[in-house]
Each structure stands twice: as structure tokens, then as C-alpha cells.
Amino acid sequence: MTLRTRKLVGAIVLLVFLSVYALAAMMAAIVLQVSASKVVELIYYPVAGLLWVLPAMWLIKWMQRPDA
Template structure:
């Protein structure tokens, strides 16, 4: 697979990951335990906001691999 194809597929995968991550994060934020406290909300949004980076790292490293002969 060429690097151009991997970058295209990786970009699509990252868009899907970010969209699903945001939607799941919004649904979970409606939990009464989180919504009842401002501190819990702040911690939750920081963790969820930065949390998508961990699953995105393997996708980005896969996109950056050189072409195989």
C-alpha cells in the first residue's frame, strides 16, 4: 500500500475516531454523578478531551510508515 493511500485511509479513520469519541463523551457526560459537580465535570472533560490522542497514535504511526518494496 502506498503512503498516499495509507494517509487517506488514516485521515478517514481519525475523523471517525474523533466523531465517535466526541459523541460517546457527550453521552457519558450526561451521567448524574458527573453532571452534579463542577469539579467532576472539569476533570471529566479534560480526561475525555485528551483521551482520544492515545487511540489516535497508532493510526498516525501507521500512516507515517514508509512504502514497502
């Protein structure tokens, strides 16, 4: 796969992943507001806000890999 193709595929996958992740994080936050304490909520938001970085970082590294 060429670099240009990897960038196109990676951009599409990243947009889909971020959309799904944002919706899932929002649904989890709604459940936490109803059932959890404020301390759990306080911990959840920074963790959920930064957790998407790990898969995105892996995907971007894959996208930038030089051609064979």
C-alpha cells in the first residue's frame, strides 16, 4: 500500500473511530451522571478525554510509515 493510500484509509478510519468513540464516551458519561458519585465522574472525564489518543497515535504512525 502506498503512503498516499494509507493516508486516505487512515483519515477515514480516524474519522469513523473518533465519531464512534465520542458517542460511546457520551453515553457512558450519561450513565455515570445517573448512577455514580461525583468523584468517579471527576476521574472519568479526563481519562475519557485522553484515551482516544492511544489508538489515534498508533494509526497516525501507521499512516506515516515509509513505502517499502
